[in-house]
Amino acid sequence: MGESSGMGIDNTLELLCVKFQKIERLKKSYFAGGIMAGSIATFAVLWVFLQTMGLFGPQNTIGAFKLPFTLENYLTYNKGPASWDSEYKPSLVVDTDTYKIKRLPSIDESSLNASVAFAIGTISRIERIEDNLVNSGVLLVLDSPAHQHFLHDRPNDRALEKNLEAVIAIKASIQLSQAHCTRYGLNEHDCAQIISTLPLGSTTVGVSCAIDQDVDCNVESKYRTYDGSCNNIQNPKWGSAFTGYGRLLFPQYADGIQMPRKEQGVRGLPNPRAVSVSLASQCDKVDVSRTLALMQWSQFVSHDIAYTPVRKMIWTGKPISCCRSDDQWPLPRYIHPDCQAISVAENDPIYGKFRVRCLNYVRSLAALRSDCSFGPAEQMNQVSHFLDGSTIYGSTLALAYKLRAYKGGLLRTNTIKNREYLPITELASNSLCKLKNCYLSGDERVNAEPQLAVMHTIWVREHNRVARELAKINPKWSDESLYQEVRRIIIAEIQHITYKEWLPLLIGNHYLRAVGLGITTNYSNSAYSSSSDPSISNEVATAVLRFHESLKQGILRISDNDRNIISSMNLSDYFYKPRSIEINDTFDGLINSLTTQISQQMDLHLISDLTNQLYKTNGTIGLDQISIDIQRGRDHGLPGYNDYRKHCGLRKAKTFDDFLDYIPIETVMKLKDLYKRPDDVDLVIGGMAESSVDDAILGPTFRCLISRQFLKIRRTDRFFYTSIEQPESFTISQLNALEKVTLARIFCDNGDNINRIQPNVFLKQQIGNELRPCTDFQAIPSIDLFAWAEKAKAYR
Template sequence: MERVVFLLVLASACSVLAQSTYYSSYYGLKLTQADVDQYTSNGTLANCTNLIAPCDPNEPRRIDGTCNNLNFPSYGATRTPYYRILPATYYKPSSTVFDPQRTKSGKEPQLARKVRTSFFAEGRVDDEVLASGTTHFLVFFATDITNTRDTTNYVSWRTYCCKPEGAADTACAPNLVPETDYVHRFSGIRCLNMTRPLTFQTSGCLPPTTTPLRIVDATPTHDLSPVYGNVAEPARRTFSGGKLKTVEVNNRSFPDTSSIGLLLGINFFGIIFFWRHHNFIATQLAAVNPTWTDEQLFATAREINIAYGNQLLHYELLPLFMGHDYMVKRGIIQTGAGFRETYKETLKPQISLEYPVVLRWLHTLQDGDLRMYYTNGTLHSTFPVVDLTSNTDFLKEGDNMDYVTQGCFRQPTANSKDYIVDPDIVERGLGRLQQSNDIMTNDLAKNRYFGFQSYIHYREHCFKQKITTFDDLIGIVDTVRITQLKALYEDVADIELLAGLWVEKQAAGTHVPPTFACLVGDQLKHSIHSDRHWYERQNRPNAFNAAQLAEIRKAKVARMLCDIGDAVTVIQGRAFELPSIDNPMVSCKDIPAIDFTKWKA
């Protein structure tokens, strides 16, 4: 039966394909046949174009993200170009190489590794509030909209950038290690393998004389694309009961990794949870609508799952980090329970180029140890997170998934206020795949290739505050960090965006620096206002009714883990925060559940 359904879906897809039109992924414009032939002849058709079926204004959200904006049907798909908050600046902007910005006096910037090690010592200090599930979910949601192939480039394709042959490859951009490095002066390692980021230019979509711009494999809206894919993929579906395919191991359900690839373990958790959650929702819908078809169940479960994820992200997780009042003040969330009309068709569904840079600050929160707990809250064992890269089968062994799930709400994150980072994150970032890898050094080094303006200009963008001397940073940055900045940067205008975020004091009552909150807030507003299918809208295709939206408002990560987590029977109500007197463990029976009868036809 499944094969018959698959063939019918394939036949339907072929019919739609015949009516489809090619668009330029960068410019968002229709292509002529001559354009298509040119892309085909030079081998760039797959990277630089999107094949789009005719848009229907009344259809629901497409899996491939197309037709979100009816005026620009390709924007919303993979390879949608980023926009910039501030214009690019380069050392030689007319050069086809686009070398990273130099200091104000024309010197090369300090080695990225030296900057990172100057600000951060290595060790493990627990946060007192945040549970490790926050990092699992934040990484998952970041991957939902910013997935790139950069790591694959230097791990699998160009492993030689620190060797003599790397000098001849312009794609290589290894991170040199100072001889005085606190760790590698003993190891003898003087170079960490890395490549330049992949761009529209390196992919052949734009001339090399144009300003470099990242090319991305993810759709730019929060649509759970790590779960559902960026294109319609029948292999992910069972075509029965509206469910996604799973494999059963030790009486536990897992995604079929042949459909989604091998991902970093910390991201894989999120995929497991939302994958399972889809099937949980589909089962509940089938119980109240026994006559619904597989397609009805799948589409409705997907719509609810996406809405649930956005409710978690915007109303539970990010207010914890950036402050509930700030989120309301910026218009990112509302205090009422009803609908809100947010859509602006003049805005294209895009991500700012600065957004993934800012999100990299979150590596300061990441713990290198995965702590696993028994259901009674006692520690079972630990395992290095970095060794889960390409090793997701670890979660299928024995009762590991049970222990890991308990750790999501019992293990603290790393403390981000102490200028101490986990040694595995900055020395073994790729586990067994590379001898040494400093994720935070990579973060700083890669973003030098996109010509971001100085931290002080983003501070001015956010707060209309001009900074012209290091003394102007008093009150924004701790005095000891200002001293470090002076040792690393000749002029206050030389401070890089990410480096500035690293040292900026966190805002009172939050867990993030103010400029982080500002730039993230800018993007969240853009994402909400540019998404025609945003779940809080009443005037959209297949919109929830008032009763259904009220059920979505109940979404809590605690309820999600109770519904799909292995061996979860008790959990704290605010599961992104550690258990405490003010946040006690309660029975899953006491946490409000979604009433799926509101979707009864």
């Protein structure tokens, strides 16, 4: 018996070593240069697994937290209304039968370790599935719409490493919920809340999570970090890149933990493509006063604060394909577990003609929960959660270094005919851009659309313009001093434009003042909250910020300085052709297009370039953005639109007719045909269906959610440009100089030959906002950089 057991232990050890050597090889391949936590965590996985099997010493030798948990932990209630700054807290649990809860068994440390061991075993079995997919050629087709979509949402190496830890925690949470909760009569949602009160503690992922929280910070640094860490001194990881989004409401998954949301009834939620066809059909409804610059700034800001990467194969690192190369459904054995492809009806008005039955959708990368607990899946933000110019400077130190010229504080550029453009990427995987190679920028989504490439280029030029001016004013400043000071100024300019010019149009001036979002430069509204987590909410990142898609135009009119149309570009023909902006006068022509051409209205009627030609390559069709947005919301476990109405103080609808207070009747009738219950309506659909209120662009629910988010962005950023909490705040003279910054001046100073523009580029030219010469510094003020002069050294 003893000999037999010994043989079993030896075989188990050998098997585990082989498995974890493969994980290590995987990490070395994909996570080169990563932190040591990965290796430590890998060893800890092996250690805890062996302990769970009883092969090595007692489990309390690794510093276990005290268990069992008392049931009082599960019986916490919060019945009050949501406050302005409220967000979901893991401890706010369960509204269910107290008797059922008291029947639950205690969950001890060995149960937690066993759940983690179970999760590791589950993940190891995925290797066989992935090998089969690769050997069978089930891979993304290069230069296909699905592949272009992958490039847009591609994870980097650090994100993949953190995802692996999170997936272990998620699968362990599923096992805990099933073994210790749902089998005792509680529903999945309540069980998920109970499981979310369990700390990861001394489990493998708990050790890794704790290590990740341990950050050495220079609290006296004048400059923010690239990844957002150390912004909050007490909680240095808060708001940093590769952490999870926050939540306004507890997630709703079908199994409570990770399966996409389904209806609580006989039939499931409506097919995303069916919703798109019914509600988002192309209808040309233009905005009467707002320009495409508003749309472009919305996308630019969205990319600065949120980047949701998609999953890749765990063992092979290959992109995941959920549909056949001919857009048909694959056989079940060829479907990766992370697939949530979107089915297309045979009679689809567009795709039906091309026999498309399957649209690729891969689930988003997961992140460990911010409180290092078990519980429902959270999704990762690959950039910092702060409005910090990450689109220009990157969200990692390595990328930031790669973008620098290391001379005069400048950023790298590629000069063509004496004009500065973004540098060209050296990555072979980025060579799939049409018309030469892709650009290298702080955010690789820059390559998706020409207008976005223009916006990125404008800001790199602005950085270099300011650097050259400051070098003249302070000739003794080093490259490092110039770069860091200019970066600080550029971030302040972006923040000022966002809060002073963009937000008032988005949510309305009256509402902006009512909720305290107005900006002054006398420190009167610079209140900083170190106790609030600055994370971007999943709801805002996944649903609310998608509103900018509705504002896009399919035809971009290229105009000269007299605003005569000289050519045009179809958006669908220029996805991933960023270097088209270098051709002839296209760069200035697109700036004029942004400031002259009016946008579409904010509604559910999107252009066909997005609803069936997204990332179109050589064919005539592409993907559907609305279908993807709906599926992503369900993938992320977002509750329905109706719950967020209530969260924002609106009446929760009991019937579809209750939506008529803010949604047009024709849309409500369609919602009634598509969805079984008001509670089933997806947040992105309900929010975009709302009519605008007052002088805002957005309806009441999206306005509420985005206002709370940008109030939190300002209050939780220790380095926000009006904050007095940072080690060296801007002086009053510097704040007064920044007060003059407008996007119009940025365009004037950094276009090729822009000579006239309206002072508010987000609004069309009209009385009071007429075209002005760029030399009219009274109408279009310029920042006075002498506010940054070291007086003893500077000269004018």
